[in-house]
Amino acid sequence: MDTIIRAAIVYIAILVIFRMAGQRSVANITTFDLVLTLIISEAIQEGLIDQDHSFTNAMLLVVTLIGLDIALSLIKQRSQRIQKILEGTPLVIIEEGRVRRDYLDKERVDLGDILEAARDRLSMLSLEEIRYAILEKNGTITIIPKERQKD
Amino acid sequence: MSETSRVGDLVVTQDREFQQRSWMVQRIGWVIMLIIVVAALLGVFGRGMLSHATAGHADGPVYIEYERFTRHQSATTLRLHLAPGLAQKGMLRVMLGRDYIQGVNLRDITPEPDFVDAGHEWLVYAFRVLDPTEPVIIVFHIEPDASGLRSGQVGLEGWLPVEFWQFVFP
Numbered sequence: 001m002d003t004i005i006r007a008a009i010v011y012i013a014i015l016v017i018f019r020m021a022g023q024r025s026v027a028n029i030t031t032f033d034l035v036l037t038l039i040i041s042e043a044i045q046e047g048l049i050d051q052d053h054s055f056t057n058a059m060l061l062v063v064t065l066i067g068l069d070i071a072l073s074l075i076k077q078r079s080q081r082i083q084k085i086l087e088g089t090p091l092v093i094i095e096e097g098r099v100r101r102d103y104l105d106k107e108r109v110d111l112g113d114i115l116e117a118a119r120d121r122l123s124m125l126s127l128e129e130i131r132y133a134i135l136e137k138n139g140t141i142t143i144i145p146k147e148r149q150k151d
Numbered sequence: 152m153s154e155t156s157r158v159g160d161l162v163v164t165q166d167r168e169f170q171q172r173s174w175m176v177q178r179i180g181w182v183i184m185l186i187i188v189v190a191a192l193l194g195v196f197g198r199g200m201l202s203h204a205t206a207g208h209a210d211g212p213v214y215i216e217y218e219r220f221t222r223h224q225s226a227t228t229l230r231l232h233l234a235p236g237l238a239q240k241g242m243l244r245v246m247l248g249r250d251y252i253q254g255v256n257l258r259d260i261t262p263e264p265d266f267v268d269a270g271h272e273w274l275v276y277a278f279r280v281l282d283p284t285e286p287v288i289i290v291f292h293i294e295p296d297a298s299g300l301r302s303g304q305v306g307l308e309g310w311l312p313v314e315f316w317q318f319v320f321p
Binding site for chain 1: 159161163164165166169170173174176177180181184224
């Protein structure tokens with residue numbers, strides 16, 4: 001019985017803690033974030049397994065975690081409010097070419113990240129070509145370019 | 152159908168109010184995390200200044216050092232200081248409350264007892280003593296098995312036992 005409770009508590013605790021870290025932390029795959037992910041997996045492993053190395057325990061854990069995932073996704077579907085709380089909302093960080101510095105500071109995103117996304121997706125050269133930049137729920141940045149001036 | 156709002160020509164489900172509240176909750180979360188880390192460093196979750204405790208009198212027969220906060224299956228020690236001159240026929244008989252023992256995994260005892268007498272309420276560990284005129288230190292290496300508030304009793308046979316409380320974090 002305690003396997004199930006343990007799995008549920010760990011799952012929810014990690015969810016809450018990552019939400020506290022903000023959207024950006026989970027998106028970027030830099031060395032920094034890779035190390036974090038690796039170490040966190042190791043850290044919670046023993047807490048979940050609790051010296052029970054049986055196949056049954058492993059299956060119980062998997063079923064509980066997937067079950068929670070499904071339950072949460074059903075709940076998210078029904079309730080917009082809960083979806084916002086669990087996943088966050090997109091945030092417009094450049095609006096008609098104007099950079100919202102206060103939002104950038106709050107989300108700890110810098111212009112470099114925006115430029116990187118612009119180069120990556122649209123091969124853009126500079127901020128001037130960006131009409132809108134949106135920080136999506138999953139932490140990625142999407143760019144809407146300005147209409148090119150037709151000469 | 153999720154609601155959408157417009158930011159200029161962009162159709163996006165941004166929610167400014169929610170965002171502001173999110174940020175505030177995040178900041179509060181950070182403060183809580185900081186408090187947890189500081190508390191842990193101080194020993195609130197075991198293995199630190201605040202968790203190291205003693206019970207019994209330094210000049211009494213038994214005086215113990217233990218951790219008042221510890222964690223499930225996390226190694227901790229119960230260190231008994233036994234005053235000199237208390238050995239009976241070269242043996243020291245140390246009593247440990249059964250209730251307490253039941254909730255822990257006893258890994259090791261340093262030194263090893265000669266034999267153990269099992270009783271209903273107590274387990275009595277008998278140790279041979281080299282020099283009855285010297286104080287003796289006996290260390291029980293344990294790993295708590297049960298979580299929560301646990302009370303323990305330990306003492307020398309024939310003397311009033313020392314009581315102590317331990318909180319085991321799951």
